[in-house]
Amino acid sequence: MISMDVWTTIKVLYNRGVSIRQIAKQLKISRNTVRKYLNKEGPPRYKKSARYGSKSKWEGWKKEIIEMYYNKKFVGSRIFEELKKRGAEGSRTGLYTYLKRIKQEDISGRIRERYETGPGDQAQFDWSPYTVRIGSEYRKIYVFCIILSFSRFKYYVASFDKTQQSVFLAIERAFRYFGGVPRRLLMDNAKQMVEEPNPRIFRWNRKFLEFLGYYGVEPNVHGIRRPFTKGKVEEPFSYLENHFIKGGEFKDFDDLLGKLQEFTDNYNRRHNLGINTTPAARFEEEKKHLGVLPRSYFVSMKEEWRKVNYDCLLSYGGNKYSVPFGYASKHVWVRSYLGYKVQIFSQSGKIIAEHLIPRIKGQVIIKDEHYRGLRRYNPTSIPRLRSRFLELFPGYEEFLEKLAVQKKASFRHHLGRIIALTEIYKREDVARALDSALEYNVFNHDYVFAYLTSNCDIEYRPFEQGSLFKDWDEGTIKSLNKDVRRDLGVYESVGG
Structure with a gap:
């Protein structure tokens, strides 16, 4: 390929009437080269040869490379080490070049039109695990987040576990915080909500459908390997980690919940570039379109139906907890509250006792006040x-x-x-x-x-x-x- 200077000279001489033979003689290039660039419309451009096309030694490992990069989130060096253990013969540089080509091919599949929902139409739900310092020890927690897609108005709540009860409670608390319910709830296909995630035989969890049916909300699950469909709820976790989790220390779990609520309120008052206003301001428009909340919380805890012994104790989660003596030999409802305390309800739904859940099972937790009437x-x-x-x-x-x-x-x-x-x-x-x-x-x-x-x-x-x-x-x-x-x-x- 000729340089830009030579190409310019060819064009100038030819426009002055100099013959192709004379141009080739002056520039010491062949006449065919002169003719080639006179016939081309644009200037010469370098085109890299496809050195790593189908001839790449990594072509036979394409499936494994895609699996490790997209699903297991391995970096290039880790992929190289894993494939070498399996007998791959390519070089490290060759793998990086081939991986770059795969990512370029994937770009076209990721180009999409921006999707916005109407007010009250959709909310997105997800959670993320973190390790934080609570008191004198480090504990693993799960932070749940629900965000209204139209206003970006969001709600965070933390839990020591991610059981179905905690998922239900997190969603309920968000609905109460919003003062209403959206028409649809978009989420992952986690086992707490989905029994069978295979698209061909997809099946929702029956109790989860009962739960959302109680609130009149339609469940939606995003497609496999299409995380951008619920991208609105992904970004708040990055902000949460950098502005709340990192460096955070809390006296106890109640202190964590209180500070998380304060963080949530402040975050909702922060300007959002995607909507060019604050979520709190836009929520004023959206809340008029939210569905009406039921008066009471959803209760479907047949597995948590317990009978109190005559010693005023009941068994739950590997521990024994006391209740007021008036409920001896009676049946009560029991549930775990965000994985850090047990709540006990009478048959009419009134809370009658609360206990913190001990970290070691096999404990007997008693409150003296439950026996004083005796x-x-x-x-x-x-x-x-x-x-x-x-x-x-x-x-x-x-x-x-x-x-x-x-x-x-x-x-x-x-x-x-x-x-x-x-x-x-x-x-x-x-x-x-x-x-x-x-x-x-x-x-x-x-x-x-x-x-x-x-x-x-x-x-x-x-x-x-x-x-x-x-x-x-x-x-x-x-x-x-x-x-x-x-x-x-x-x-x-x-x-x-």
């Missing part, structure tokens, strides 16, 4: 118990007298235990139990307690010694404790 109170005089009962339940003199008739020998015991129930149940609930006792003419502590455990939820308040009379003023208590003479009829009426 303590036997110091004996006190019958007049004091009568006065306290009528103060708590004015107008229930009939119940008091019939209890005294039916339980002559143990009147004081039953009355004291009924009064003690007000420490863990609402006063109006205990009153309803007394009404039921009057209706069925049954007067004892056991019936009142059974009615409450079957129909009411515990409202625990820490018990303090002497709290049965904590509302009485000091003068009243002194007057009751002083030496007094009573008619023996008081005791005869109760069999005491």
Whole structure:
């Protein structure tokens, strides 16, 4: 190939009328060369020969190279080492050149049109593992992220695990944070959501469909080796890692969640180049198009249905956890909350206990407050118990007298235990139990307690010694404790 200077000279001489023979003689090139470049429209250009085409020694390893580079994310040097172990004969430079050619061929397949969704139409969901310092140790966590595709408004939440329960909880918390639900949710084909990822026999996880059906959201999965279809949720993880995870230290998991929420709020107020505004500002337009949230959270935890033992303990996840004594021998719901604590619910869905999950299994975790209502109170005089009962339940003199008739020998015991129930149940609930006792003419502590455990939820308040009379003023208590003479009829009426 001739140089640019020679080509220019050929053009200039020929335009001046110099013959091809004379041009070739002056420039010391052949006449055919002169004719070749006079017939070409443009200047001479260097064209590299296809030295590494089908003749490359790496051509026979193309499938393995693509698998290692795209799926296993190996760099060129690692691919070279792995293939050498398998008997490949090519050079390192030859592999790099061949890999470059593969990547150039792949560019055409990656060129695509930018895709945008309408407001409220789609959200994208994904998670990523990280190792962070929590307290005095390093722990592995998973950060879930849901981003609304239109506004780029996002929500992060962390968990110690990535179980299906934690996935459901992360999505639910995001929906509550948004104040509504999108029409579609785009995600990977992870086992928590997909039972069979093969496109020919693709099948969603039944419970996951039930979960999204509860919220009225259509599930979508992106294509294999097409991560750009959910690229909006990929970029926030890079920002999270560089601006929150790296160098972050947290006192405990609650501190991590709190700081992550603060980071999320600030990130949503940061200008986004893709939409040329802040996600928070654009979310104001999108939230009007979100679907309505159900009143309650999704509950489908048949595998987490547990019976409480008579020692007020239940087994879950290899450990035993205490619950308030009122739920002994009852069935309750149990779930793991983001992998770091256990939440226990009554049959009506009210939370009755929470425990941190220990790192070592086989532990028994007990809260003393769950047993305090079982303590036997110091004996006190019958007049004091009568006065306290009528103060708590004015107008229930009939119940008091019939209890005294039916339980002559143990009147004081039953009355004291009924009064003690007000420490863990609402006063109006205990009153309803007394009404039921009057209706069925049954007067004892056991019936009142059974009615409450079957129909009411515990409202625990820490018990303090002497709290049965904590509302009485000091003068009243002194007057009751002083030496007094009573008619023996008081005791005869109760069999005491």
